[in-house]
Amino acid sequence: MRDPAGYSYLSFLTDYGREDGFVAICHGQMLERAPAARIIDITHDVGPGDLRRGATVLAETLPELPPGVHVAVVDPGVGTERRGIVAHAGGHVLVGPDNGLLVWAAEALGGIGECHEIANPGLWRHPISRTFHGRDIFAPVGAWLAAGLDPAEVGPEIASSTLVRLEEPRRAVSGRIAGGEVRAIDRFGNCQLSLLREDLTGLGDTPPDSLRVHLPAGRWTVPFGTTFAEVDPGAPVLLVDSAGYVALAENGGNAARRFGLGVGDAVDIEPGDDAPAGD
Structure with missing residues (x-):
């Protein structure tokens, strides 16, 4: 599953908005670890904590992008026991919280493949804030993966069947x-x-x-x-x-x-x- 050459770009989606410096701070963490990577901002205007909107935008956008690392942070459970995950799908790598945000996109890319829990603190920014895992965990891990990190170094492999899933829309x-x-x-x-x-x-x-x-x-x-x-x-x-x-x-x-x-x-x-x- 590893691409030893890494990826040339990272995409980034959040509910952070643009009024504060949160997005720029995460960009800085990414570029510090993967200085050659280009960053594509998908959107940062997802409504605060709106997992369904974030998941929908990801699922519609990622199949139109070339293979890369995609960091997504809509995380109302930040600081709790919810996991951080890395999921492979169709040649892409998705990074974010295990709250359903990534699953629809992974399925739109052809299905969820290898998954890892983000559990290696050596890859994170320190000290860790309990309210800003986008800066401290997801942006750094995404950047390391874009630079060619072996996903096995992120943390233990987990079964895709254990991932949190959002309720599917009525159809x-x-x-x-x-x-x-x-x-x-x-x-x-x-x-x-x-x-x-x-x-x-x-x-x-x-x-x-x-x-x-x-x-x-x-x-x-x-x-x-x-x-x-x-x-x-x-x-x-x-x-x-x-x-x-x-x-x-x-x-x-x-x-x-x-x-x-x-x-x-x-x-x-x-x-x-x-x-x-x-x-």
Whole structure:
């Protein structure tokens, strides 16, 4: 599993934001140990402690990146007994807390391979803070791995079956109803659902303009299109987003705000009628 030449870059995702120096401090720890590595900042705008959002962004982003070391820190359990882990998947190396953050991404890369618990304090920054393991543990370990460290030196190998997993989003097709939930909401207010296009094809020969969407706030008939611009400005549309999921969007607007949706809200879709949206 080891690449003795190391990796040319590290990616980095956190919920640290950019108002403080936390991200820059971690960059410094990385570059001190792997000075030749390039750092790709995926995002540091994950909501504080929002494991699902962090896991979703990682799972959608890492398959688009070349093999490298990926450090991710969304860690509401920092300082507790939760483990730190290194997981291999599809030629990539993922580093972070064992709280479910890394698992969806590892599976999107082809499945979880060799795993190690981060247990070698000789690789860490000292003294260790109980509130900043991104600086003291994950950034240094990720950098050492990028520089060619043998993963066996990180700590003991552990079974992937012991890793903490997040609850999978609801996704089921029963009869002519596709049942899902809001998987993620981006900065434009587009609501990515937990459903795939094939989940909608199971509803029967439904015209694209007659999908009935059941939301917590009511029922709407929404067109199924391929672009935002297929509907009038301000109108809603269902489409398949760049990650392959069905999304509820609004042309030029904010679907999450329009429909009062949040992550985890139930969304059921069935063949509808030609009534206008918003009845």
